[in-house]
Amino acid sequence: xxxxxxxxxxxxxxxxxxxxxxxxxxxxxxxxxxxxxxxxxxxxxxxxxxxxxxxxxxxxxxxxxxxxxxxxxxxxxxxxxxxxxxxxxxxxxxxxxxxxxxxxxxxxxxxxxxxxxxxxxxxxxxxxxxxxxxxxxxxxxxxxxxxxxxxxxxxxxxxxxxxxxxxxxxxxxxxxxxxxxxxxxxxxxxxxxxxxxxxxxxxxxxxxxxxxxxxxxxxxxxxxxxxxxxxxxxxxxxxxxxxxxxxxxxxxxxxxxxxxxxxxxxxxxxxxxxxxxx
Amino acid sequence: xxxxxxxxxxxxxxxxxxxxxxxxxxxxxxxxxxxxxxxxxxxxxxxxxxxxxxxxxxxxxxxxxxxxxxxxxxxxxxxxxxxxxxxxxxxxxxxxxxxxxxxxxxxxxxxxxxxxxxxxxxxxxxxxxxxxxxxxxxxxxxxxxxxxxxxxxxxxxxxxxxxxxxxxxxxxxxxxxxxxxxxxxxxxxxxxxxxxxxxxxxxxxxxxxxxxxxxxxxxxxxxxxxxxxxxxxxxxxxxxxxxx
Ligand SMILES: Nc1ncnc2c1ncn2[C@@H]1O[C@H](COP(=O)(O)OP(=O)(O)OP(=O)(O)O)[C@@H](O)[C@H]1O
Ligand SMILES: [Mg+2]
Numbered sequence: 001x002x003x004x005x006x007x008x009x010x011x012x013x014x015x016x017x018x019x020x021x022x023x024x025x026x027x028x029x030x031x032x033x034x035x036x037x038x039x040x041x042x043x044x045x046x047x048x049x050x051x052x053x054x055x056x057x058x059x060x061x062x063x064x065x066x067x068x069x070x071x072x073x074x075x076x077x078x079x080x081x082x083x084x085x086x087x088x089x090x091x092x093x094x095x096x097x098x099x100x101x102x103x104x105x106x107x108x109x110x111x112x113x114x115x116x117x118x119x120x121x122x123x124x125x126x127x128x129x130x131x132x133x134x135x136x137x138x139x140x141x142x143x144x145x146x147x148x149x150x151x152x153x154x155x156x157x158x159x160x161x162x163x164x165x166x167x168x169x170x171x172x173x174x175x176x177x178x179x180x181x182x183x184x185x186x187x188x189x190x191x192x193x194x195x196x197x198x199x200x201x202x203x204x205x206x207x208x209x210x211x212x213x214x215x216x217x218x219x220x221x222x223x224x225x226x227x228x229x230x231x232x233x234x235x236x237x238x239x240x241x242x243x244x245x246x247x248x249x250x251x252x253x254x255x256x257x258x259x260x261x262x263x264x265x266x267x268x269x270x271x272x273x274x275x276x277x278x
Numbered sequence: 279x280x281x282x283x284x285x286x287x288x289x290x291x292x293x294x295x296x297x298x299x300x301x302x303x304x305x306x307x308x309x310x311x312x313x314x315x316x317x318x319x320x321x322x323x324x325x326x327x328x329x330x331x332x333x334x335x336x337x338x339x340x341x342x343x344x345x346x347x348x349x350x351x352x353x354x355x356x357x358x359x360x361x362x363x364x365x366x367x368x369x370x371x372x373x374x375x376x377x378x379x380x381x382x383x384x385x386x387x388x389x390x391x392x393x394x395x396x397x398x399x400x401x402x403x404x405x406x407x408x409x410x411x412x413x414x415x416x417x418x419x420x421x422x423x424x425x426x427x428x429x430x431x432x433x434x435x436x437x438x439x440x441x442x443x444x445x446x447x448x449x450x451x452x453x454x455x456x457x458x459x460x461x462x463x464x465x466x467x468x469x470x471x472x473x474x475x476x477x478x479x480x481x482x483x484x485x486x487x488x489x490x491x492x493x494x495x496x497x498x499x500x501x502x503x504x505x506x507x508x509x510x511x512x513x514x515x516x517x518x519x520x521x522x
Binding site for chain 1: 279280282283284286287290291294361362363365366367368369370371372521522
């Protein structure tokens with residue numbers, strides 16, 4: 001287990017942002033935390049990366065408490081919001097990170113070149129980051145997080161607000177990093193992203209983990225086939241273990257309906273009881 | 279070595295915006311010198327010297343103060359509350375001590391440049407004063423302690439607006455009352471006593487004595503050193519507790 005989270009809790013006054021979270025992440029796994037806005041995904045990542053102090057519980061990374069400075073060398077962090085230094089160029093953003101991690105000067109240059117090539121912003125290395133588009137900024141943030149050769153990467157909504165091409169580029173980056181041995185803990189609201197990219201997912205709601213498993217396992221839990229029916233103002237969902245049962249059910253339905261295979265989004269809607277983004 | 283990375287970043291941006299910084303640090307001392315030294319103060323004698331020579335050390339002190347305080351305080355406050363670039367330092371294996379040192383040293387560099395600008399102006403205005411190592415020591419201490427105060431303010435004040443208020447209600451009054459343009463003894467006793475406690479007063483007194491006679495005032499120097507140590511320790515402490 002690379003990441004061991006035991007009864008991790010964060011309270012802000014009366015609000016419990018993360019509530020007794022227990023979760024173990026395996027080595028070389030791509031794991032996604034899903035959950036509606038305010039579920040506590042970011043707070044969880046912030047506690048694991050020591051940006052926020054837990055109110056209770058414990059988290060270990062590579063068997064070391066996350067408060068230890070040794071852990072900082074092991075983790076790379078791409079936060080949900082853009083936090084590049086816009087007064088610096090792309091190159092300088094990476095150089096600053098390398099210097100903060102005490103990287104030797106001779107290795108620094110080669111690593112920066114390598115990463116700028118990896119995220120395809122080499123041609124604009126010496127432009128201020130403030131000139132970059134959202135997609136380039138996100139890629140630069142990923143490059144920055146990788147500077148010091150971390151073995152675990154935290155990505156908080158790495159593709160939010162990006163166009164479909166750029167999202168796919170970022171998926172490819174994540175796949176390649178994982179193939180090279182990185183453990184990835186990410187969050188996302190794009191459920192197909194989790195389905196495509198992740199070995200396992202956890203669904204959080206109101207600070208708690210309410211489902212955990214491979215996308216396949218979770219989908220099997222709710223059923224193989226779903227019927228969507230459009231009555232009045234709402235869309236209804238009904239899940240079935242087999243296609244035959246679904247077809248039987250719709251034969252009695254009036255109005256429009258759709259029979260299709262269950263996807264991870266259905267799981268999400270079914271167990272959180274609301275649409276993502278509500 | 280963590281402090282050097284923090285300092286390096288500040289020097290990169292300072293280099294990039296040097297002319298803007300230089301020009302902005304030129305304007306207010308130039309106006310003070312023209313309005314108070316050359317215009318209003320012409321013919322006024324203060325302690326037997328001319329008024330221009332009286333206010334040059336005061337202007338150095340106040341400029342060192344406001345430049346270092348704002349260079350560190352404003353940018354750090356924005357970095358903590360709005361840009362969130364502070365997170366980049368918090369996730370790095372850099373101690374609070376190293377971070378504060380890097381930031382404070384960058385404030386010292388900027389404050390020192392602002393002070394040198396005034397020395398240059400004073401030279402052009404033909405003010406006479408002694409330049410020696412004590413002068414630079416006092417300037418550096420002043421920059422250091424107000425940079426550290428900048429860190430404390432940036433880490434504890436939770437809005438950009440209140441940062442502005444801190445400037446308006448604390449930094450600005452100090453810049454006029456702390457022996458910069460006139461002696462605090464001319465103020466009512468109770469006020470004068472309070473002003474005597476403030477670090478900028480001792481910076482002005484010290485710089486004026488050095489400019490005039492080349493001598494250091496040991497008590498004032500001691501007060502500055504004490505403020506420097508206390509504020510620096512305070513800055514490290516608030517930095518250690520910055521995580522919510
Ligand atoms: N600094 C803070 N002070 C007070 N409350 C906070 C703070 N940070 C987060 N919260 C609260 O904690 C809860 C969880 O927030 P968090 O940002 O972890 O959610 P999230 O799952 O990342 O949501 P999103 O999908 O919108 O990013 C929310 O109710 C939020 O308002
Ligand atoms: Mg979030």
